[in-house]
Amino acid sequence: MSEIPVARTIREQVADRIRADVLSGRLTEGTSLREHALAKQYSVSRAPIRDALLQLTQEGLLVAKPNCGVRVAAVKPETQSLLVGLRRQVEEFALKNAFKHFTDEIIEKLDQTVARLRNACEAEDLAAIVENDMALHRTIIDTSGNPEVLPIWLPIVSRMMLHYGRHSNIMDSHREHAAIVSAIRAGDQKAAIAALRANIQ
Amino acid sequence: MSEIPVARTIREQVADRIRADVLSGRLTEGTSLREHALAKQYSVSRAPIRDALLQLTQEGLLVAKPNCGVRVAAVKPETQSLLVGLRRQVEEFALKNAFKHFTDEIIEKLDQTVARLRNACEAEDLAAIVENDMALHRTIIDTSGNPEVLPIWLPIVSRMMLHYGRHSNIMDSHREHAAIVSAIRAGDQKAAIAALRANIQ
DNA sequence: CGACGATCGATAGTAGACAATCTACAAAAC
DNA sequence: GTTTTGTAGATTGTCTACTATCGATCGTCG
Numbered sequence: 001m002s003e004i005p006v007a008r009t010i011r012e013q014v015a016d017r018i019r020a021d022v023l024s025g026r027l028t029e030g031t032s033l034r035e036h037a038l039a040k041q042y043s044v045s046r047a048p049i050r051d052a053l054l055q056l057t058q059e060g061l062l063v064a065k066p067n068c069g070v071r072v073a074a075v076k077p078e079t080q081s082l083l084v085g086l087r088r089q090v091e092e093f094a095l096k097n098a099f100k101h102f103t104d105e106i107i108e109k110l111d112q113t114v115a116r117l118r119n120a121c122e123a124e125d126l127a128a129i130v131e132n133d134m135a136l137h138r139t140i141i142d143t144s145g146n147p148e149v150l151p152i153w154l155p156i157v158s159r160m161m162l163h164y165g166r167h168s169n170i171m172d173s174h175r176e177h178a179a180i181v182s183a184i185r186a187g188d189q190k191a192a193i194a195a196l197r198a199n200i201q
Numbered sequence: 202m203s204e205i206p207v208a209r210t211i212r213e214q215v216a217d218r219i220r221a222d223v224l225s226g227r228l229t230e231g232t233s234l235r236e237h238a239l240a241k242q243y244s245v246s247r248a249p250i251r252d253a254l255l256q257l258t259q260e261g262l263l264v265a266k267p268n269c270g271v272r273v274a275a276v277k278p279e280t281q282s283l284l285v286g287l288r289r290q291v292e293e294f295a296l297k298n299a300f301k302h303f304t305d306e307i308i309e310k311l312d313q314t315v316a317r318l319r320n321a322c323e324a325e326d327l328a329a330i331v332e333n334d335m336a337l338h339r340t341i342i343d344t345s346g347n348p349e350v351l352p353i354w355l356p357i358v359s360r361m362m363l364h365y366g367r368h369s370n371i372m373d374s375h376r377e378h379a380a381i382v383s384a385i386r387a388g389d390q391k392a393a394i395a396a397l398r399a400n401i402q
Numbered sequence: 403c404g405a406c407g408a409t410c411g412a413t414a415g416t417a418g419a420c421a422a423t424c425t426a427c428a429a430a431a432c
Numbered sequence: 433g434t435t436t437t438g439t440a441g442a443t444t445g446t447c448t449a450c451t452a453t454c455g456a457t458c459g460t461c462g
Contacts (some may be wrong), residue, residue, distance in 0.1 A: 050252070051252070055259060066209060076347070076349045078347060079347060079349045079350070082353070085290050085294075086287055089283070089286050090283065093286075146277070146280060148277045149280070149283070152357070155353070155356065159349075
């Protein structure tokens with residue numbers, strides 16, 4: 001069945017952990033990431049660290065200066081409006097296609113994510129909020145049935161969340177996502193898209 | 202002066218060359234790219250080759266299977282409509298901002314690219330067509346004054362061109378681009394955007 | 403006070419080795 | 433005859449160690 005492709009290579013594991021650290025705000029803007037330190041921290045060699053940093057740089061989470069290192073990227077407010085439009089377009093495309101594939105099992109998974117998101121919001125746990133927010137949207141992307149959408153979506157939403165986690169009031173996150181899942185459960189495609197658009201801003 | 206930041210690192214040079222080979226169709230869908238062979242071909246070590254392949258994989262031009270190598274990606278027609286919408290949104294955003302920065306020098310550069318594009322179309326030189334087509338759009342992206350737009354634009358347009366160079370009738374390319382530049386020279390923002398939208402499909 | 407240059411720190415790239423694992427083909431079992 | 437198993441080869445994934453190069457810093461000197 002739909003098995004979760006656990007990160008196999010060291011590069012992917014490292015990339016996932018650093019990505020989570022950046023998006024949750026545990027690593028703040030401008031923080032320098034040194035290959036040697038990360039290699040020691042994760043008990044691996046520098047090679048997969050290099051690969052992971054290059055990958056995250058392409059996703060827009062880090063900025064690299066040749067021979068000088070990588071830092072956590074700075075937010076560019078003038079790009080936000082573009083990113084909002086792009087993300088809406090990708091996720092609406094995915095959601096429309098996902099309506100052909102929603103099952104009770106997937107809706108159950110969405111419910112669980114919303115529940116965790118509610119707990120995170122009540123606890124004001126920013127890392128958990130970001131994690132479950134992205135997990136919910138990613139489930140929709142995965143359910144679209146087009147695996148090509150994920151790599152298009154990820155760099156866009158990563159750049160958005162970089163801003164989101166720092167400057168936005170995200171305590172409404174739970175209500176907005178509950179509305180999306182509610183519309184999905186009701187099979188109301190129009191309402192689901194409206195709720196999705198309202199959430200992405 | 203506005204110097205062209207020629208690819209500095211070996212990784213970038215290799216990535217640029219392989220990207221051009223893929224987009225021009227010199228490397229066909231499914232072709233396997235082996236690190237050892239590429240390292241020998243370019244007379245460099247495997248490390249920058251690996252980096253370049255990882256980068257191009259994230260751009261969607263290559264697909265990687267763990268421990269098995271990378272191949273030139275296959276075209277996914279069901280994603281094209283999404284890509285068209287995304288690309289229009291990015292380029293319209295860039296073009297609007299670029300109108301604040303167009304100079305005679307930049308318009309001269311656009312004219313030269315259109316001229317080369319005309320020659321390429323007449324010679325039916327697919328590689329040159331794709332190269333100058335992308336160069337023209339990239340000049341607009343660069344002129345937007347927001348360097349963050351380029352890394353957002355590149356993976357989208359790369360995926361599009363992968364399809365474009367193979368399945369589209371591209372001999373109209375010259376006329377469409379001449380219309381864009383003509384509207385830019387006239388300072389007619391509305392006409393320029395309309396011509397741009399007509400070109401991106 | 404400012405310009406210049408040495409030094410330092412970090413990455414970029416090189417070289418070679420080994421481990422993990424995927425593909426394919428051939429042999430054995432049913 | 434079909435399926436399973438096993439083995440060999442090829443390729444990437446990772447590691448180690450080293451050199452080259454670039455950017456930033458900090459003194460020193462004019």
